[in-house]
Amino acid sequence: QVQLVESGGGVVQPGGSLRLSCAASGFTFTRHAMYWVRQAPGKGLEWVAFIGHDDGTNKYYADSVKGRFTISRDNSKNTLYLQMNSLRAEDTAVYYCARAAFYAFDIWGQGTMVTVSS
Amino acid sequence: QSALTQSASVSGSPGQSITISCTGTSSDVGGYNYVSWYQQHPGKAPKLMIYEVSNRPSGFSNRFSGSKSGNTASLTISGLQAEDEADYYCSSYTGNTWVFGGGTRVTVL
Numbered sequence: 001q002v003q004l005v006e007s008g009g010g011v012v013q014p015g016g017s018l019r020l021s022c023a024a025s026g027f028t029f030t031r032h033a034m035y036w037v038r039q040a041p042g043k044g045l046e047w048v049a050f051i052g053h054d055d056g057t058n059k060y061y062a063d064s065v066k067g068r069f070t071i072s073r074d075n076s077k078n079t080l081y082l083q084m085n086s087l088r089a090e091d092t093a094v095y096y097c098a099r100a101a102f103y104a105f106d107i108w109g110q111g112t113m114v115t116v117s118s
Numbered sequence: 119q120s121a122l123t124q125s126a127s128v129s130g131s132p133g134q135s136i137t138i139s140c141t142g143t144s145s146d147v148g149g150y151n152y153v154s155w156y157q158q159h160p161g162k163a164p165k166l167m168i169y170e171v172s173n174r175p176s177g178f179s180n181r182f183s184g185s186k187s188g189n190t191a192s193l194t195i196s197g198l199q200a201e202d203e204a205d206y207y208c209s210s211y212t213g214n215t216w217v218f219g220g221g222t223r224v225t226v227l
Contacts, residue, residue: 045218102169102170103170104169109163110163
């Protein structure tokens with residue numbers, strides 16, 4: 001079945017780095033653009049980043065993460081990544097990867113928790 | 119990238135219909151027919167309910183319908199059921215970025 005599985009979350013100190021992964025299965029990964037979306041504890045959803053379906057030439061970021069986060073993909077491994085640098089307390093959230101379809105987020109992973117704390 | 123505006127909560131009795139609104143600007147909701155809606159139960163990942171303003175993913179209940187007028191999109195849930203109690207989020211494409219609403223808590227009385 002169509003599935004997205006995130007990994008790589010954890011506890012990191014302010015200013016630190018973390019790389020999240022999202023393993024895709026059950027669909028043709030190269031045909032779909034992908035997103036990262038996050039949700040701070042008790043808060044709403046926030047779009048984080050987008051990457052096009054092909055070699056990832058098209059990448060877009062929310063202002064809140066621009067210059068600190070980098071989205072990438074390895075189509076040979078059916079895997080999406082989010083490299084997060086210069087982490088701040090306000091980056092604490094559950095991070096979801098999601099598949100793009102019709103400018104919407106049509107399939108979601110279960111999420112991975114990132115906690116930025118000293 | 120300001121969040122879209124949703125009412126904080128809406129409630130209804132089983133069998134009733136409720137409508138959740140999502141207000142943006144001409145740069146997002148009003149400028150594109152790429153509004154989508156998501157249902158999220160506590161501790162779970164969001165689930166796509168409506169895309170492109172009014173389209174339902176195949177196999178999804180027709181009790182959920184979407185519409186848009188100007189800068190405001192709406193999600194209507196008809197024949198409210200206990201399992202519809204959840205948080206609902208709207209989202210809009212804004213031209214190489216996306217924005218979500220703050221979420222609406224739906225309570226079934």
